[in-house]
Amino acid sequence: MYQGxxxxxxxxKIKIADTSSQSKHYEEIFKNELNNTICPNSSNPKKYLLxxxxxxxxxxxIGSNTNRTVRYEIKLTTSFSLINIDDxxxxxxxxxxxxxxxxxxxxxxxxxxxSEKNTEELIAKNLKEIILNKIYLYIVNNEN
Numbered sequence: 001m002y003q004g005x006x007x008x009x010x011x012x013k014i015k016i017a018d019t020s021s022q023s024k025h026y027e028e029i030f031k032n033e034l035n036n037t038i039c040p041n042s043s044n045p046k047k048y049l050l051x052x053x054x055x056x057x058x059x060x061x062i063g064s065n066t067n068r069t070v071r072y073e074i075k076l077t078t079s080f081s082l083i084n085i086d087d088x089x090x091x092x093x094x095x096x097x098x099x100x101x102x103x104x105x106x107x108x109x110x111x112x113x114x115s116e117k118n119t120e121e122l123i124a125k126n127l128k129e130i131i132l133n134k135i136y137l138y139i140v141n142n143e144n
Contacts, residue, residue: 012039
């Protein structure tokens with residue numbers, strides 16, 4: 001989908017905002033995925049800054065007879081904006097989300113933590129794709 005030269009050139013004009021010093025695992029995954037996709041080896045001058053903020057919600061889905069939760073849903077919501085660096089004006093902004101579930105396993109500490117981290121990683125990668133699709137549609141419809 002992103003093979004058009006115009007869109008690839010436009011991606012190379014985007015700088016990804018950094019995470020905070022206390023960023024979460026899924027925020028780092030998300031930022032790294034964006035950096036690896038958006039023209040990773042370019043030294044072209046940047047025209048846009050992609051700002052983003054991720055919030056995480058964790059919901060209990062299924063409980064057992066022992067009042068223990070055995071399945072959770074994680075939902076990551078990302079608000080993002082594409083800002084023109086020259087005049088600091090927002091040219092496009094949106095909010096998207098992605099979610100997935102994981103099970104609490106018998107080994108509640110190690111296996112469950114690994115399942116939760118893996119779920120966060122999958123969701124962060126999916127969010128990257130959704131945002132790139134949104135940016136693609138914006139660029140196709142608004143850039144000459």
